Amino acid sequence: MSHPSFEIVKPRRWPWVVAGVAVLAAAGLAWHLYAGQAQAVTFGNTLKVHFEPAMAGEERLINYVAEHVAPDYGLKLEAVGVQDPVQADRAVAAGQYAATVYQHQWWLKQVVDANGFQLTATVPVFQWAFGLYSDRYSSVQALPQGAEIVVPNDGANQGQALWLLQRIGLITLDPAVEPRTATLKDIRENPHGFVFKELDLLTMPRALNSVDAAIGYVSQFDAGKVPREKGILFPPAPKTFASQLVIGTPYLQQASIAKLQQAFADPRVQRWLAETDDPRVKGVLVPVSAN
Incomplete structure (x- = not known):
């Protein structure tokens, strides 16, 4: 959700909910401490994927992929909740987590512009209704x-x-x-x-x-x-606001990270979003729209 100037209010939770200017500034100042370290991280086949703790639907989605899809790609996934979304992005950029799923490209652009994080939006995963x-x-x-x-x-x-x-x-x-x-x-x-x-x-x-x-x-x-x-x-959600699987840019070519993208792009994920009766997901996280 170009934004050369914006105010971000630190949340207790969630995606499109924003973090404080002070947090953004601190994260930006700290970037140089781990930018070099990020290049050295090598992921194995057990990967941590971030979700917003207050957003149970995100955790249910990651757990679905972990149980029903990821094993077919040789991966084991662990859903990890971190309350502050900007700090979660920092952790992904640093290689502490393999990915996060909470944000659309416009919110990601704000975070990257403010902090200089090396992050790339890859697979559109779901739409927030x-x-x-x-x-x-x-x-x-x-x-x-x-x-x-x-x-x-x-x-x-x-x-x-x-x-x-x-x-x-x-x-x-x-x-x-x-x-x-x-x-x-x-x-x-x-x-x-x-x-x-x-x-x-x-x-x-x-x-x-x-x-x-x-x-x-x-x-x-x-x-x-x-x-x-x-x-x-409740209008159809435009694809441009789809939540993305966001990955640290230095790791995009690693084999496990490529498999992670394939797992979240698997057609079973969109089918589950369309058909699930899970009250934490149905009508909250919806399939990615065509346009």
Whole structure:
């Protein structure tokens, strides 16, 4: 979720949830301490893959691959939870973990631009279901003139929210701006007079009853005990926001890492996402879309 300047608020959890500027700066300053060391790491056939501890669906996905897919590629996988996503990226870049699955390419770009981590997005693994929720209205069409709508306060996910609104014809963004990187200042037409409020994703569920609508991830609203019935629009997730298997760039050519990419690209993974009844996954992590 180019971002030459952005503020990141340190989370207790999750992907599109951001980490503090201080953490980013500290990680960037520390990069030189392990950049050389990263080149020396050689992975075997037992690989650690990071997930966000608060996002049980990610762990279930890694465990599915570990049990049903990875053995066919000669791999043993271990799911490892690390709460701070930026520190997890640092660990992947340093070769402490083989990969992480939590982030889409736009969020990864923010982290890399801020820290200089050597990371590469490889296989698109799943989409985080994303939608519009309301405590007050049962459809998008019912939103009144001047409705107050909450959008994410981080650039990577605010772009996704505004692009959603443009795709359904509610606003128009500056055509000179890549819509997936748009911010509120890039809104050119707002015929319904919507009033936009920025909040971090963790705060949205608690704020829903005080605004007309909020746009964010199903996982966040689930975690905040907001019923799915409060969701008034769940558009197909564009592939550009698919969560990626992110790997440390120096290790891409290693045999075990190549096999890891093959395992996560195995068609069984997408089939499981489409068919599973696991409540931590169904409707939260969805198959990668075609476009």
